[in-house]
Amino acid sequence: MTTASASVPVLVEARSEDAGVLIPPFFSMHDRDGFIHKPSLRETLREWFGAVNFINYPNRTLTMLNVLYHLGTFGVFIAYISAYFSIPSAIYVSFLSTYLVTLYNTVWFHRHCSHLSFQATKVLKVFFLWTNPFFFREEIYVVPHQVHHRRSEKPGDPYGPHLGWLGSYLSIESNQKYNTQISREKYEALQRSLQHVGFPMNSFNDFKKYGSVEKVPHYLLRTAVSQGLYCFLSYLVGGLPAVIYFYAAVFLSVFLIRDFNWRGHGGFNRRNKIDGWEFDPQSSALNQKFYGYFASEWHDCHHLFPMSAKSGFLSSQPDLAFSVILFLKRIGFVTNYIDSTQNFNNFSNVVK
Ligand SMILES: [Zn+2]
Ligand SMILES: [Zn+2]
Secondary structure, eight states, rough: OOESSSOOOOOOOOOOOHEHHHEESSSOOOOOOSSOOOOOHHHHHHHHHHHTTTTTGGHHHHHHHHHHHHHHHHHHHHIIIIIIIIIIHHHHHHHHHHHHHHIIIIIIIIIIIIIIOEEEEHHHHHHHHHHOSSSHHHHHHHHHHHHHHHTTTTOSSSSSSGGGHHHHHHHHHHHTOOTTTHHHEEEEEEHHGGGGGOOOOOOOHHHHHSSSSSOOOHHHHHHHHHHHHHHHHHHHHHHHHHHHHHHHHHHHHHHHHHHHHHHHHTTTSSSSSSSTTOOOOOOOOOHHHHHHHHOOHHHHHHHHHHTOOOOOSSSSOOOHHHHHHHHHHHHTSSSEEEOOHHOOOOHHHHHH
């Protein structure tokens, strides 16, 4: 493994599934023979409604706010299609969506927060936290994602084709059910696994009360600031229509991120790997051109070397997110990063 500088700390994992940090679905995750269980529509919806039931579980209120935000942006997206659509605006929304997904999903949520594939300065962390456009907590991305890598397509994998498209789409909410009855030691392990993200953390008692590792006022304040900032900048660019374009791009981005959790591991499509293009023997993750070009998510390569800040190892796999990380390194906001290209080349030569 090649590193840009000598010491890149290894991500401390809470091993969420072992620690019981997340409450598992109410339905069995495997059948009598031990194979993974695909939930029915009824099970999927019951699980989701339980996850957003803030009346019976007040510490799920933030999850419900995520849903309302997603529905709100869906409403704006419909308004955009029906009243504001034009070819130039569609190009603008597409570019904006590529920017949002590449920068916030791939660089921030995925490569930094989930895998610590590069070290960010405090200033860069503050920038990402206070400009996160998705109204979606970093910790809720990270904790299930670490389980996903340990259990890809096995019982306990929090998202993927085995849940069906809808189950995987709704898993964003279903995976937010923290087990607030965990021990203090397990909570401290969870805190350590999120320390590199850079937000102020709740005490053990406040975690039990609010179901959030991040201090809730901090989360709400930074979210309000980022939403205000994007509205202000969009309005400066083009008045109300540009604000509409921004929220249409947010909806499109989140829709595609949710869809990717299903499609990135095959979905309804092929499960077989293409020789010379996909290499990971442990999962059915695929290198799909759309998600590769759009979000730098060459997912088969990523599953092969998940700690790498670069996933597009082949010359035909552009990796815009890695270019962003290199740029941030050049201007001093990234101090070091992991690049597994040499390991990949060695591996792919062996399997040829
Ligand atoms: Zn995956
Ligand atoms: Zn990952």
